[in-house]
Amino acid sequence: MENIWLEAQANLKQVLTEQTYTTWIEPLKFLGATADTVVIEVPSVFFQKWVTEKYLSMIKEVLSAITSKNYHIEFHVADPQPESAEPKVEKEPKAKGKEKDKEKEQDKEREKDKEPVKDKKNDLVPNLNSKYTFESFVSGPSNQFAYAASQAVANKPATNYNPLFIYGGVGLGKTHLVNAIGNQILAKNPKAKICYYSSEKFMNEMINSLRYKKMDEFRNKFRKMDLLLIDDIQFMAGKEATQEEFFHTFNALYESHKQIVVTSDKFPKDIPGLEERLRSRFEWGLIADIQPPGVETKVAILKKKSDMHAVNLPDDVALFLAEGATSNIRELEGMLIRLEAFASLTGQEITLGMAKEVMKDIIVEKTRDISVEMIQKTVAEHFRIKLSELKSDKRIKTLVVPRQIAIYICRELTKASYPEIGEKFGGKDHSTIIHSVKKIEKQLAADADLKATVEDIKKKLFT
Numbered sequence: 001m002e003n004i005w006l007e008a009q010a011n012l013k014q015v016l017t018e019q020t021y022t023t024w025i026e027p028l029k030f031l032g033a034t035a036d037t038v039v040i041e042v043p044s045v046f047f048q049k050w051v052t053e054k055y056l057s058m059i060k061e062v063l064s065a066i067t068s069k070n071y072h073i074e075f076h077v078a079d080p081q082p083e084s085a086e087p088k089v090e091k092e093p094k095a096k097g098k099e100k101d102k103e104k105e106q107d108k109e110r111e112k113d114k115e116p117v118k119d120k121k122n123d124l125v126p127n128l129n130s131k132y133t134f135e136s137f138v139s140g141p142s143n144q145f146a147y148a149a150s151q152a153v154a155n156k157p158a159t160n161y162n163p164l165f166i167y168g169g170v171g172l173g174k175t176h177l178v179n180a181i182g183n184q185i186l187a188k189n190p191k192a193k194i195c196y197y198s199s200e201k202f203m204n205e206m207i208n209s210l211r212y213k214k215m216d217e218f219r220n221k222f223r224k225m226d227l228l229l230i231d232d233i234q235f236m237a238g239k240e241a242t243q244e245e246f247f248h249t250f251n252a253l254y255e256s257h258k259q260i261v262v263t264s265d266k267f268p269k270d271i272p273g274l275e276e277r278l279r280s281r282f283e284w285g286l287i288a289d290i291q292p293p294g295v296e297t298k299v300a301i302l303k304k305k306s307d308m309h310a311v312n313l314p315d316d317v318a319l320f321l322a323e324g325a326t327s328n329i330r331e332l333e334g335m336l337i338r339l340e341a342f343a344s345l346t347g348q349e350i351t352l353g354m355a356k357e358v359m360k361d362i363i364v365e366k367t368r369d370i371s372v373e374m375i376q377k378t379v380a381e382h383f384r385i386k387l388s389e390l391k392s393d394k395r396i397k398t399l400v401v402p403r404q405i406a407i408y409i410c411r412e413l414t415k416a417s418y419p420e421i422g423e424k425f426g427g428k429d430h431s432t433i434i435h436s437v438k439k440i441e442k443q444l445a446a447d448a449d450l451k452a453t454v455e456d457i458k459k460k461l462f463t
């Protein structure tokens with residue numbers, strides 16, 4: 001059994017980054033095994049908690065791939081002192097104030113493995129994520145404005161677009177773009193003083209500086225920057241003292257012609273609790289948005305990421321993932337990594353069948369959450385018609401087509417039966433529902449506009 005454990009570790013080494021492997025998996029020691037349990041020694045309680053949370057399911061998967069058996073894992077703590085032997089993991093490059101999905105947590109964990117750019121000539125090591133570059137960013141219609149603006153700023157900082165304000169929904173690439181600006185400027189000028197901060201980190205550091213009477217140090221640090229990147233400014237909303245401090249930092253940098261880049265999940269005017277004077281300053285420069293990506297851009301991102309991981313991702317699989325995912329690219333990446341891990345752990349090529357199997361919980365769960373009512377509301381809004389009209393029996397074309405589309409999507413994305421759908425569409429007979437579904441199915445094969453409309457509505461449902 002010990003050999004099996006060593007093989008499992010070797011397999012995990014293939015799929016985890018080197019740092020994750022050496023930090024979390026290598027220190028795990030095989031102690032013994034019974035018929036259904038493997039006993040593993042972990043250095044500390046903290047270690048055990050972390051490995052259980054992050055890697056236990058993966059360890060079990062690998063063991064079961066090797067032995068075709070499902071083992072329990074029992075941890076034995078070598079040093080039961082809580083928190084001792086806590087491995088030194090690079091700190092999270094950005095702290096967030098909001099709870100995000102599990103996928104994001106896993107993603108954050110992976111991000112911790114990424115080396116910050118280190119430069120000995122620079123007294124302040126820029127805490128940029130070196131993997132977030134323009135080269136690794138896929139531009140498409142949804143993000144090309146923000147992409148071009150970021151490149152312009154990176155090429156000529158503090159010239160035309162100062163500040164640059166990038167806004168967009170969760171996981172759409174804002175952090176990636178601001179880091180890309182920093183990385184490009186740093187590549188050209190390794191002495192450039194660059195600082196990437198989440199607004200939460202800015203606030204926490206300010207509070208600490210106040211507490212330990214180090215405000216001068218805090219202020220000077222920011223005010224000597226050539227480039228200040230502040231991520232997720234919306235978290236400063238309602239925090240008056242932080243906004244006040246940031247306002248002065250902003251002015252000092254702006255007046256000395258230093259570049260400021262800010263990101264947010266909303267347009268400045270739509271951030272409640274953001275002071276007017278900051279809002280108006282954000283509007284002095286350029287405001288660029290990132291919209292949710294279309295399926296083509298999602299496919300391109302998947303292809304790029306899989307190429308970067310040197311993994312062959314067939315086109316049909318990329319399309320399957322792109323269509324099944326929401327617009328959150330972090331979630332899309334999570335799916336890809338899961339698939340790549342599965343393929344690597346089982347030694348198989350990635351195929352559509354495998355992807356469907358591996359993603360079945362993720363993609364089905366999502367479809368299960370969609371209700372007939374949600375579909376009706378989304379379709380009615382999309383076509384700007386009343387909900388009552390959508391459900392009615394009126395036979396005018398502007399109502400019939402949306403109604404049939406809504407019925408088709410209900411059949412595709414919910415578990416509702418034909419009679420149940422009929423019931424929710426004003427008590428229609430199930431044969432009417434079948435007719436609508438068939439009609440749209442047939443037209444979809446030939447009508448690209450209809451296909452785009454259905455895609456668009458589905459995208460809205462998943463966003």
Ligand SMILES: Nc1ncnc2c1ncn2[C@@H]1O[C@H](COP(=O)(O)OP(=O)(O)OP(=O)(O)O)[C@@H](O)[C@H]1O
Binds near residue numbers: 137
């Ligand atoms: N166009 C893109 N090309 C390649 N990768 C992308 C693209 N957009 C996003 N990503 C990837 O998706 C992940 C999430 O992106 P990022 O963290 O930049 O999103 P965000 O908009 O800052 O999210 P949040 O709202 O949570 O702050 C990152 O790993 C990033 O590399």
